[in-house]
Amino acid sequence: MGVSALDYFFSEKGWLFREQTTHDYGIDAHVEIVENLRPTGKLIALQIKSGQSFFNEEVGGAYVFRTDDKHIAYWVGHSMPVVLVLYNPETKQAYWQHVSRETIETTGKAWKILVPSISIFEEPD
Structure with a gap:
């Protein structure tokens, strides 16, 4: 459901969404940024949960x-830059965080990433 929701979201914005349908190891899709109706060659890797x-x-x-x-x-x-996206099927909202050395935190045994609770589907004010 999350992959489908993000495919729709990015396609509606005119960006190119490419699901990774073969076995993946932590990347579910790539998104190519489109500016002025032209693909830019700039890609973002998405891990969708x-x-x-x-x-x-x-x-x-x-x-x-x-x-x-x-x-x-x-x-x-x-x-590529990797973005973690959390999709809530009950509320049909998605939340994201760029995964980088600045956004990851060790817990001593594993890792955590704080994903701001602001939906990417909401229009900014």
């Missing part, structure tokens, strides 16, 4: 996403 369970832990206006060493190493070392 869908489900109510990703919204059980919230702190300071952000959802807490927990993950392991292998995914953090893969995302931080990726050749």
Whole structure:
């Protein structure tokens, strides 16, 4: 559901959404930025997590996403910017965070990423 919702969102904006239908290791889709109706060659890798369970832990206006060493190493070392997207199928909203050394936090045993609780589907004021 999350992949479909993001495909619709980016397609509606005119950006090119390409789902990774083959076996992936932490990247579900690529999005190519389009400016003035022209593809730019600038790509973003998306890791999309869908489900109510990703919204059980919230702190300071952000959802807490927990993950392991292998995914953090893969995302931080990726050749493209990686964006983690949490999709809530109950509210049909999606939330995002760029995965970088500045946005990841060690817990001692694993890692966490704080994903701001501002939906990408909401229009800015």
